[in-house]
Amino acid sequence: MLALQAYLILVALLLGSFINLAADRRPRGESLVRPRSHCRSCGRVLNVVDLIPVAGYLIRKGRCATCGVAIGALSPAVEALCGLAMIAGIAALGIGRGAAVGFALVAVIGLTAIAAGFARMRAKPGSQAG
Numbered sequence: 001m002l003a004l005q006a007y008l009i010l011v012a013l014l015l016g017s018f019i020n021l022a023a024d025r026r027p028r029g030e031s032l033v034r035p036r037s038h039c040r041s042c043g044r045v046l047n048v049v050d051l052i053p054v055a056g057y058l059i060r061k062g063r064c065a066t067c068g069v070a071i072g073a074l075s076p077a078v079e080a081l082c083g084l085a086m087i088a089g090i091a092a093l094g095i096g097r098g099a100a101v102g103f104a105l106v107a108v109i110g111l112t113a114i115a116a117g118f119a120r121m122r123a124k125p126g127s128q129a130g
């Protein structure tokens with residue numbers, strides 16, 4: 001039971017990571033699958049350490065390991081929020097309905113983050129920040 005809970009929380013964290021990718025790329029009209037995740041400043045392809053939800057940000061101290069550009073606290077915040085939504089759902093309702101509520105909350109977080117990404121893009125047309 002504990003393994004299943006850990007698995008569901010991990011899935012929520014990974015969904016959070018995907019949400020960041022989608023919120024970053026969709027407003028720019030970029031593909032979600034190509035190219036591989038990379039630093040927007042120096043172009044370095046991100047490795048497994050960079051891609052660990054929340055922990056990767058902490059290990060890198062919020063900066064690109066190659067060029068030192070700030071990654072921004074929004075990405076790990078979105079990932080942590082997704083993980084917390086799943087933890088809260090399971091804690092409140094148990095593993096079955098709780099996981100369903102957790103995934104629903106993750107979906108809401110995702111839609112919100114992507115909408116915010118489009119809003120940012122409109123506010124700063126042509127901006128490479130993010």
Ligand SMILES: [Zn+2]
Nearest residue numbers: 039042064067
């Ligand atoms: Zn870089």
